[in-house]
Amino acid sequence: MTAVDVALLEDLRQMARIRAFETRVARQFREGNIPGFVHVSIGQEAVARGVCSVLEEDDYITTTHRGHGHCIAKGADPVAMMAELFGRATGTCHGKGGSMHIADPHFGILGANGIVGAGLPIAVGAGLAARRAGRGAVAVAFAGEGSVSGGSFHEALTLAVLWQAPVVFAIENKPVLRVHPQR
Numbered sequence: 373m374t375a376v377d378v379a380l381l382e383d384l385r386q387m388a389r390i391r392a393f394e395t396r397v398a399r400q401f402r403e404g405n406i407p408g409f410v411h412v413s414i415g416q417e418a419v420a421r422g423v424c425s426v427l428e429e430d431d432y433i434t435t436t437h438r439g440h441g442h443c444i445a446k447g448a449d450p451v452a453m454m455a456e457l458f459g460r461a462t463g464t465c466h467g468k469g470g471s472m473h474i475a476d477p478h479f480g481i482l483g484a485n486g487i488v489g490a491g492l493p494i495a496v497g498a499g500l501a502a503r504r505a506g507r508g509a510v511a512v513a514f515a516g517e518g519s520v521s522g523g524s525f526h527e528a529l530t531l532a533v534l535w536q537a538p539v540v541f542a543i544e545n546k547p548v549l550r551v552h553p554q555r
Contacts (some may be wrong), residue, residue: 385468394440442514492513
């Protein structure tokens with residue numbers, strides 16, 4: 373196997389890991405085992421893997437209400453994430469964030485947000501802080517295509533340019549075929 377083959381195989385493994393996690397989350401939610409609400413990222417695995425595969429440990433991400441895949445791709449522990457969704461103290465936020473606010477600061481995952489586009493300015497702040505600290509880190513703001521018509525999108529892009537903040541804006545289209553975790 374060539375180095376390219378090994379890298380592609382790892383990409384496929386990570387995407388399969390994300391899909392397996394999301395499939396299980398959807399099933400557990402349908403069965404009424406997960407409190408609150410969840411939005412899965414089935415169909416968006418490649419974006420999460422593609423973007424996060426080039427990030428370093430010190431880099432940051434902000435994510436959306438469909439952020440499980442981004443978190444796994446950045447390095448969060450799926451077992452701790454599942455514990456978070458079930459509201460357990462062993463979760464990434466000690467069971468207090470749930471699906472809509474999942475985060476793991478140990479991996480630079482600043483959190484998911486149920487407000488459209490809310491992670492964009494947070495990522496700009498993280499990028500600015502990294503630049504001022506001289507660490508060479510970057511921030512990635514994952515957002516859905518619906519966020520581009522909002523003020524936070526335009527503000528975040530403008531401030532990132534003005535402040536020369538190292539931020540990547542990863543805007544994802546919703547998949548055509550979506551699996552909704554319905555009860």
